[in-house]
Amino acid sequence: MRFLALYLFKRFSYTVGVLFAVSLIVFGVTQAMPGTVAHTILGNLANEEAVKAINEQLGLNRPLYIQYLDWIGGVLTGDWGQSFTSRQQVSSMVLPRLVRSAELAVIAFLQIGFFGIVLGTIAAVKRNTFIDSLAGGVSYIGVSVPEFVTSLVLIALLAQGQWEILPQSGYVPRSEGFIPWLSHLILPSIAAALLGISHVMRQTRSGMVEALQSEYVRTARLKGMSETKVIVKHALRNGLLESITVLALSMGWLIGSLVVIEEVFAYPGLGRLIILSINAQDIPVVQIGILIIATVYSIGNLCADILYSVMDPRIDYE
Amino acid sequence: MTTSRRRLLKTLSAGTLIGLAGCNSTSDQPADQTTTGSTTDGTGTNTDAGDTQKHLTVSTSEASTTLHPIRVGNSTIPDAFVRQWTYSKLTWLDHNLEPNPDLATTWSANEDATAWEFELRDDATFNHDGSAVLAEDVKATLDTIYAEGQQYSGKNALGPIDSVEIINDHAVQINLSAPDASLPRKLGTPPGNIVAKSALENNFEELNNSTFGSGAFKLDEYVVGDHTTVSAVDDYYMTDDAGNTLPYLDTVTVSTYPEVSTEVSALKQGTTDILNRVDPTYWQELKAYDGVETQQMTGGYYHPFEMRVTQEPFDDIHVRRAVKFAIDKEQILSIVGNGLGTLGQDTGIGPAHSYFAEIEDEFGTTADIDAARAELEKAGLADGFTVDTPIYCPAEGTPATGETAVLVKEQLAQIGIQTSIQETTWGRFLSEYWTDSSDTPIVVNSIAMRPITDQMLYFVGHSEGSINKEMLPESVQPEFDDTLMAATSTTDEAERQELLTRCQEILHQQSGYVVPFFTARLTAAQNRVENYNVEPTGNSLPIQSVDVSSSAE
Numbered sequence: 001m002r003f004l005a006l007y008l009f010k011r012f013s014y015t016v017g018v019l020f021a022v023s024l025i026v027f028g029v030t031q032a033m034p035g036t037v038a039h040t041i042l043g044n045l046a047n048e049e050a051v052k053a054i055n056e057q058l059g060l061n062r063p064l065y066i067q068y069l070d071w072i073g074g075v076l077t078g079d080w081g082q083s084f085t086s087r088q089q090v091s092s093m094v095l096p097r098l099v100r101s102a103e104l105a106v107i108a109f110l111q112i113g114f115f116g117i118v119l120g121t122i123a124a125v126k127r128n129t130f131i132d133s134l135a136g137g138v139s140y141i142g143v144s145v146p147e148f149v150t151s152l153v154l155i156a157l158l159a160q161g162q163w164e165i166l167p168q169s170g171y172v173p174r175s176e177g178f179i180p181w182l183s184h185l186i187l188p189s190i191a192a193a194l195l196g197i198s199h200v201m202r203q204t205r206s207g208m209v210e211a212l213q214s215e216y217v218r219t220a221r222l223k224g225m226s227e228t229k230v231i232v233k234h235a236l237r238n239g240l241l242e243s244i245t246v247l248a249l250s251m252g253w254l255i256g257s258l259v260v261i262e263e264v265f266a267y268p269g270l271g272r273l274i275i276l277s278i279n280a281q282d283i284p285v286v287q288i289g290i291l292i293i294a295t296v297y298s299i300g301n302l303c304a305d306i307l308y309s310v311m312d313p314r315i316d317y318e
Numbered sequence: 319m320t321t322s323r324r325r326l327l328k329t330l331s332a333g334t335l336i337g338l339a340g341c342n343s344t345s346d347q348p349a350d351q352t353t354t355g356s357t358t359d360g361t362g363t364n365t366d367a368g369d370t371q372k373h374l375t376v377s378t379s380e381a382s383t384t385l386h387p388i389r390v391g392n393s394t395i396p397d398a399f400v401r402q403w404t405y406s407k408l409t410w411l412d413h414n415l416e417p418n419p420d421l422a423t424t425w426s427a428n429e430d431a432t433a434w435e436f437e438l439r440d441d442a443t444f445n446h447d448g449s450a451v452l453a454e455d456v457k458a459t460l461d462t463i464y465a466e467g468q469q470y471s472g473k474n475a476l477g478p479i480d481s482v483e484i485i486n487d488h489a490v491q492i493n494l495s496a497p498d499a500s501l502p503r504k505l506g507t508p509p510g511n512i513v514a515k516s517a518l519e520n521n522f523e524e525l526n527n528s529t530f531g532s533g534a535f536k537l538d539e540y541v542v543g544d545h546t547t548v549s550a551v552d553d554y555y556m557t558d559d560a561g562n563t564l565p566y567l568d569t570v571t572v573s574t575y576p577e578v579s580t581e582v583s584a585l586k587q588g589t590t591d592i593l594n595r596v597d598p599t600y601w602q603e604l605k606a607y608d609g610v611e612t613q614q615m616t617g618g619y620y621h622p623f624e625m626r627v628t629q630e631p632f633d634d635i636h637v638r639r640a641v642k643f644a645i646d647k648e649q650i651l652s653i654v655g656n657g658l659g660t661l662g663q664d665t666g667i668g669p670a671h672s673y674f675a676e677i678e679d680e681f682g683t684t685a686d687i688d689a690a691r692a693e694l695e696k697a698g699l700a701d702g703f704t705v706d707t708p709i710y711c712p713a714e715g716t717p718a719t720g721e722t723a724v725l726v727k728e729q730l731a732q733i734g735i736q737t738s739i740q741e742t743t744w745g746r747f748l749s750e751y752w753t754d755s756s757d758t759p760i761v762v763n764s765i766a767m768r769p770i771t772d773q774m775l776y777f778v779g780h781s782e783g784s785i786n787k788e789m790l791p792e793s794v795q796p797e798f799d800d801t802l803m804a805a806t807s808t809t810d811e812a813e814r815q816e817l818l819t820r821c822q823e824i825l826h827q828q829s830g831y832v833v834p835f836f837t838a839r840l841t842a843a844q845n846r847v848e849n850y851n852v853e854p855t856g857n858s859l860p861i862q863s864v865d866v867s868s869s870a871e
Contacts, residue, residue, distance in 0.1 A: 036749050050469040085383045086542045087526035093542055152579065160583055168583045169575060266575045266584075268544035275576075276381050276543040279715065281745045 008306060015302045022294040023075070027068050030283045036060075037084040037281035058084055071287065081284040083277075090284050093273065098292060100171060101262070101269035105254040107182075107189040112196035112250055117243060119197070120204025124239070125231060127209055135201065142198030147257055151191040151264040158187060169266040188265040192257055196250040204243040211239035241308065248304035252297030372866050374847065375571045376859065377581050377590040381543040382574065384526045387511035388462055388518075391471045395594060396572045398508050398857045400546050403570065404445070405511035405531030408436055408456065409502050410860060413851040415672065415769045417502045421451060421512055421532070431497040431809055438488040441555045444514045445536040446529070451512065453490045457482040458515035460492070472509030474784055475773060477501050477806075497807030499814070503770050508857065534565045534862045545573040556862055566849075566865040585610060591847050591866065595856050596840035598656035604842045613852045616660050617839030618670040618767025618774075621722045623709075625830030626788040629759040631703060633791070638830055639681070640693035644733045645726060646685040650834040654721045658840065662833030665825040666765065666778040666785075667818075670836070670854035673771035675819035677826055690733045702734015710751040711762040713741035722834065723762040752787060767836075767855040772806045775821050779829065789829045798824050 038054035055061050059070075074081055080090035123135035159168030166187050172180040211217060212235050220230045259271030266272075270289055277285035382396040387405055390398075408425075409417040422436040442451040460482045463472035480495040492501065504510070517530035529537045534556065535548035549569045556564045573590060575581035578597045584590045586607055596604060596612070605612050625632040625641065632638055647661050660669055661683050667674050694700055709727060713720025723739045730737060737760065742751065751758045765785060768774040777785040779798050790798055798821060805817035825831055839854050848865040 036745075038749075049467075053467075083542070085526075087384070087523050088542060096541075155580065155583065159587070164587060167589065168587065169577075169580045170573075170584075170589065263576045264580060266544075266573070266577065266580055268541060272576070273543055276383075279743060279745065280383055 004310075007309065011302055011305050015298045018298055019291075019295060022298075023072055023291060024068075026287050026290045026294070027071065030286050031064060031067075033278075033281065033283075037283060071284075075288070075291065080288050083285050084282045085280050086282075090288050093285060094270065094288050094292065097268060097270045097273050100267070101255065101258050101271060104185055104189055104192065104258060104261075104267065104269060105251065107185050108192040108196065108254055109247075109251060111189060111193040112200055112254075113247055115193070116197045116200025116247070117204050117240065120201040120243065121208055121231065121236065121239075123201065123205040124208030124212060127205075132205075135205070139198040139201050142194045142201075145194075147191055147195065147260045148264055150194055151188070151261055154187045154191055155264075171268050184267075188258075188261050188267055191261050191264075192254055195257065196247075196253060199250065200243055200246050203246045204240065207242050208235055208239035211235040214238070245304040245308045248300050248307055250300070251303075252293075252300035255293050255296045371568045372566060373569045373571070374567050374592065374861075374864065374866055375573055375590040376592045376594055377573050377575050377584055378594045379575055379578060379581060381576070382540070382546055382572075383542070385529060385537070385540065385546075386525045387513050387529075387531065388459075388470050388472065388509075388525065390509050393508065393857075395857055396546060396574060399572050399859050399861075400529070400537070400540075400548060401508065401511055401531075402533070402858060403535040403548050403861050404529040404533040404537055405513070406442060406451070406533050407506055407510040407512060408438075409506035409510075411503065411506040411769055411853070411858065412860065413853040415503070415853065415855075417506045420506070421456070422502075422505075425502050427499070427501070427809075431499045431501070431807060432494045434492045434494070434501050435485070436490050436492065438490070439555060440488050442532045443553060444530060444532050445551050446514070446517075449514070449516075450487075451514075451532045452487045453484040454487075455515045456490050456512055457484055458518050459511070459513045462513075462518050463509065470509070471784070474777065474782075475504060475507055475509045475768070477504045496803060499807065499809045500770055500772060504773060507769060507773070535570060538569070543574060545571055547571040554862070558863060564862040566863065567861065570861055585842060585844070588844065592841070592843045592850065592859075594841060594859070596842050598658045598838070598840065601656065601658060601840055609845055610842050611845055611847075612840070612842045613850075614658070615839045615852055615854055616668065616670045617837050617854050617856065618668050618769075619765070619837045619839075619856060620662060620666070620668070620767075620833050620835065621654070621716070621719050621762055621764050622662075622664075622666070623722065623726050623832040623834070624761050624763055624787065624789065625832075626759045627791045627830045628788045629757070631697065631699065632759050632830055634697045635791070635828065636693045636697035637699065638828075640690045640697065640733060641730065641735070642681040642832055643686045643690035643693060644735070645681075645729050645832055645834065647683045647834040649684075649729070650722055650725050653725060654718050655835055655837055658838040659835040660838070661835050663822065663826050664829065664831050664833050665822040666774055666831065666833060667771055667822055668767075668836040670767065670839075671769075671771045671774065673815055673818040675815070675822050677819065677823050679826070685729060685732070687732055694733060699734075702736065705735065705737040705760060707758055707760070708738040708740035709760050709762055710740050710742055710747060710758050712744045712747035712764060715744040716764040718837075719762045719764050726762065726832075754787065756787070766857060769853075769855055769858075771818055772802060775802055775818065775825075776806075778831070779821065779825055789831050790824070791828060794824055794828045 036051060037058065038051040059067065071081065082088065083090055083093060119135055123132045126132050155168045157163060158166050167184050168187065170184055172184050174181045217230055217235050220234050258269055259275060261267065262269040262271040263275060270292065274286060274289040277289065376399065378395045380394040380396060383394055385397055385400055387401050406421045408420060408422040410420040412418055421438055421442055423439050425434055425436045427434045438451065438453060443449060444451060460479055463470045463476065464479055477498045478494045478496040479492055481493045483491040483493065485491055511531060514530045517525060521530065527540055534550060534554045536551050538549045539547040547569060550565050550567060554564055558564055575584060578600065581593060582600045582604065585593045604610055623645065625638055627633055642664065651657060651659050651661060662668065663677055663679055694702065709723045711719040711723045720741050727737055727739055750756065752761055752763065768777060777783045779786055779790055780802055781795050781799050801817050801820050805814050805821065808814050839852060839856055841852050843850050846867040848867060849863045
């Protein structure tokens with residue numbers, strides 16, 4: 001247990017270090033972004049004097065290291081600053097959108113988990129049959145087709161024309177009804193989940209094939225256990241080891257891929273806000289938004305590492 | 319698996335479940351919803367206030383950035399709409415761009431139009447605190463816009479205002495540094511929002527995300543980049559012809575749809591009621607769609623190809639003339655505008671403007687390659703030339719500029735002018751490639767219509783004009799400036815037309831400006847929307863008399 005704790009502490013420290021490095025990169029990249037927010041605010045009236053005045057007002061004329069320390073100090077103490085363009089508190093802009101993106105990500109994640117594992121298991125059990133080939137084909141399409149294409153196809157099929165069964169855009173808060181809320185999440189979550197389902201399905205199939213060919217499964221069959229019990233009680237537990245880690249990693253992918261999906265579905269999430277803020281040179285919002293995505297990704301990786309190390313008794317922490 | 323690992327797994331699983339449960343139990347209402355204004359179920363009907371509430375949703379592809387009524391420099395359409403609905407001006411422009419009384423009930427000028435007196439209504443109140451709108455608020459607003467050292471777009475747009483005098487609580491006199499016969503019209507344009515004096519003094523930065531106006535609506539919810547909702551005030555001062563209090567609507571939402579196809583679907587599904595600017599590629603589809611009414615009129619929005627006349631070789635009039643001969647405007651209109659629009663005359667003034675003049679167009683609307691080559695020969699460049707810097711265009715925000723650039727590039731290649739294209743974002747375009755000191759001889763830009771002819775000509779051609787990036791040579795700039803100022807000063811309509819026509823001729827003949835076409839003003843609305851009168855700029859939507867038929871949906 002001591003070694004496990006030490007191992008977890010090391011992984012956590014590594015994650016913190018990664019996030020610190022990410023903060024430096026994010027800060028550096030946003031400073032290097034061409035153009036200035038002053039031009040966004042002033043438009044075509046941006047002469048040198050006016051730009052200078054705006055930069056001074058926003059503190060952009062200070063040395064970079066001061067700006068960074070000021071910013072990172074604020075991030076750690078919960079003061080995320082103000083948007084340069086709307087002057088709203090960044091936290092009040094980002095947090096609600098993060099919640100909405102998280103709602104979308106969770107629904108997509110549940111789909112990835114359920115369909116990825118179920119379809120991967122079926123493909124493994126029906127290995128080398130038509131069903132296996134079909135599953136393989138679908139997974140190739142899932143990893144090959146970009147999300148914006150998937151999104152537009154889903155809209156065309158299920159939200160337009162004769163089959164207008166789902167809303168094609170927007171968001172309704174849960175307080176306005178569970179069904180309206182969920183119905184607005186279905187199409188974007190499917191678009192977000194397809195890639196993850198494909199990855200998890202392939203990983204699950206691979207793991208299950210190996211598990212189903214193992215000695216202990218053969219022993220279980222010889223003992224007279226039903227095939228269902230063999231699959232669920234023995235093969236699945238071991239076959240899912242790597243799928244679980246892929247699942248954990250998919251949380252990070254999801255938050256990142258939502259950028260495109262939120263644009264297509266006009267979903268008011270964090271991804272859309274980041275795009276808008278990049279176009280408007282709204283640096284405080286861009287910095288926080290990207291840092292949040294990086295944090296989710298890092299946490300996903302950390303969870304994957306922890307889960308794998310805990311679930312696989314063959315791993316020696318020493 | 320050892321016992322400790324099993325225990326750890328159970329602990330982690332339990333912790334995750336508790337965490338998820340905790341997230342789910344937090345407020346459903348995101349923190350950026352600042353009021354209890356209700357949302358709709360997509361039918362336009364307020365879902366929790368009974369059948370009598372009237373709601374309208376307007377869609378746009380642009381995202382809101384700020385509601386500031388003074389800093390309107392780079393305003394987007396949703397911001398412009400919300401300001402129009404929540405603030406009042408001294409006058410308001412109807413769909414014919416004519417000024418109507420708003421906060422000012424009457425106005426008059428002295429003989430040479432250098433001083434204007436405005437009588438203010440006595441029943442207008444600010445929505446945030448119920449205080450009366452007084453002359454001091456008008457003075458404070460205009461003083462703020464024209465403050466020394468500040469560079470607000472109102473300074474250019476509202477005219478040569480020198481000072482504002484308070485005559486009494488409900489009367490002001492606006493003194494001008496030069497005669498301006500169209501001041502009442504200019505005060506009805508977007509920068510003319512009248513803001514509470516107390517807000518200007520104490521809440522200047524809050525104006526970015528709150529409203530302190532006396533308009534027909536007050537701000538309910540402002541979600542930057544997504545949607546804004548306003549609700550009608552109870553004591554608005556305007557009435558209709560029958561004496562009924564305006565507005566008819568109870569709530570209005572302007573929503574952003576970044577993806578055009580999604581925006582069109584939203585209108586067809588009834589999620590939105592008005593699609594402010596229809597993309598030409600979806601025009602026929604919407605025209606044929608039952609339940610949606612489309613409107614088309616001449617617009618004033620355009621994508622000019624600009625040549626800086628101070629940079630070689632475009633400083634040579636013959637090179638500019640060669641380019642103008644070579645550019646096939648009809649082809650550009652057909653491809654970029656889908657054939658919907660009006661051909662331009664290289665002036666920035668289109669048929670939608672009141673003083674538009676059909677001037678003699680020696681360059682024609684199709685390419686005249688022989689004439690173009692003859693001009694190049696006069697310039698000593700018979701074999702053509704290569705432009706070292708590309709055609710910059712903000713195509714990442716406005717794809718039509720990229721499409722125009724591609725066509726212009728190919729058309730110029732026919733006379734031996736070789737160039738390339740560099741697409742960029744609006745931010746970078748404004749900050750690097752389209753500044754007063756940029757070393758970029760050619761760009762394709764995107765210019766919104768200003769409703770007043772002399773105002774538009776000022777922006778485009780005057781030496782102090784904010785859009786004039788070295789478009790006129792020094793040899794004609796003084797003539798243009800003087801002619802425009804004379805036109806602005808005169809109250810004689812015939813003289814004004816003559817002078818403004820001359821300005822248009824100078825731009826057509828001498829400038830580095832090529833305006834292929836003006837986009838048609840295309841809009842669509844649900845059949846249930848009533849009194850939706852379209853105006854040509856696309857940046858204005860007078861909402862006070864718009865109505866929706868009762869919700870039987």
